[in-house]
Amino acid sequence: MATEDVSHDLSSLLSSEERDFLIRNNGDQVPVSGLVGKNILLYFSAQWCPPCRAFLPKLIEAYHTIKAKGSAFEPLPFGDGMKQILDKKFKIEGIPTAVAIGPSGRTITKEARMHLTAYGADAFPFTEEHLKQLEEEIEKKAKGWPEKVKHELHSEHELIRTKRSSYNCDCCGESGYSWSFYCKECDFDLHPKCALKEDEDTGTEKGKEGFICDGDVCRKA
Ligand SMILES: [Zn+2]
Ligand SMILES: [Zn+2]
Structure with missing residues (x-):
């Protein structure tokens, strides 16, 4: 029924x-x-x-x-x-x-x-509870990010980890919400995933079964 x-x-x-x-x-x-x-x-x-x-x-x-x-x-x-x-x-x-x-x-x-x-x-199925949980996960992750980064796309100034309402990423051109690595003076934004890309890549390389990647070869640590 x-x-x-x-x-x-x-x-x-x-x-x-x-x-x-x-x-x-x-x-x-x-x-x-x-x-x-x-x-x-x-x-x-x-x-x-x-x-x-x-x-x-x-x-x-x-x-x-x-x-x-x-x-x-x-x-x-x-x-x-x-x-x-x-x-x-x-x-x-x-x-x-x-x-x-x-x-x-x-x-x-x-x-x-x-x-x-x-x-x-990840937003699916869009319920309030699900989005709240997602937001909490992001906040937890954000705590692990550096407060400032230097990025080759904006070598003039350091980019500060900032909570923004919405922005356009100056790396990939896509829009973003919430956390950004931001230069207020120049209104320059990077998605955390764009700003931290290199760090994340090396981070995963290091973790692989005790091998360290030097670019060409993965050697035993
Ligand atoms: Zn981006
Ligand atoms: Zn700047």
Whole structure:
């Protein structure tokens, strides 16, 4: 009986009287009945929107990673007649926006795009508890990072480990949230993963079964 309720909610949310399927951007029909019990991501975007185009590869990458872990995850891009209804229903004010809906048909968050940008596939399934746990892990990791680094991309000044709201990484060009290695004077940001890349690489090399890598050869320590 519970399944019927869920199915009803989801169906009324995603379909109209005339039809019970959604249309993907590629023209495939997605039957609403096949979405019950899955984690769904409603993705609102437009082809003319540059931030949408920039986000799409990230969404696709996250999708494949989440699928590879065996999770029931179905992103639904909207370039469809349903758009107005959903715009109204979810009060979508800007694009790209990604709304995560849980297996029960409940809206989990309208900020799934931000979480995907910040954490990638790790953000899944976007629940508050999961994101809180993720944030705690990052804070724990951040404590192990150096307070300052020198980086070849910004040799003028040291970069300070700083908590920022959002930024664009001056190394890889991708957006970032939360921790950055930052030069305030020059408004220069690096993702921790970009700023600490070399350190991490040598760190893993050293740890390999007592061998130390000198670049060409791994020697016994
Ligand atoms: Zn970066
Ligand atoms: Zn600087």
